Amino acid sequence: MSALAITFCIVCQFLLVMGQLFLKHAMNCVDVTPRPWRRVIWNFAAGVGALTLWFFLWVGLMQQSALSRIFPFEGLNPALLVLGAWIFLKERLPPVAWVGVLMICVGIGLVTVS
């Protein structure tokens, strides 16, 4: 894989994680009374926007590589998402989860060099 393709794969994962964080924030707001509609709509729109960008980049990458080669890049997502949820949503996971994050990163390394 070229350096540019790998860069696009990583950008894809950041867009996907950002989209998920916005969507979760929107859904968290749904259960607030009175319902803050403006905040729900803005976060939902931002989430869908980030996921739309991710979608077109992802389909473009699929044209360049075997699915089994690019798909494991998505293994970055749990690591990025646990970090994102920790920072932005104040969600916490036990320390053993961070071992899992390390294993995911090593796994991705193996996939990209094979």
Place this chain on the structure above:
Amino acid sequence: MDAPVDSQLPKRAKAPPSNWFLNPYVQIAIGALLVTASELLLWRGAQAVVHPTGIAKFLGINALASGWTWLGILTYVLSFICWIYVLRYVPLSIAFPAINIVHVLVPFGSWLFLHDQISPMRWGGIALVILGILLIVGPVAQAEERL
């Protein structure tokens, strides 16, 4: 002394409906199957059209000319509806690692249906990714069962 693992886990946002089909974990499983189908269909759609050159080759807009792509988009939209439902009831740091079961389903599907060649080293990398995901989800699932 460290706090018990349960107390370190993110709290469930809201109690889900009692209907089994509306259980958010059933919806995660349905969503994972739909995402797998979507990825395979989108790949077929991407391969079915003429490939552009230059920077445009990284944007898959021309893949919209294929019916496979539209079928992939339809299954993706259905999985998105499942996902939005799940997000209402399950913390993101639990739901997202759980939906990553697609990391098993998609390579297996691409090997089975698209005849992709996967080297032993790549299988090893994929397995390591899956084990890592299980380490993240495992304690959370155990705690959820006790709730």
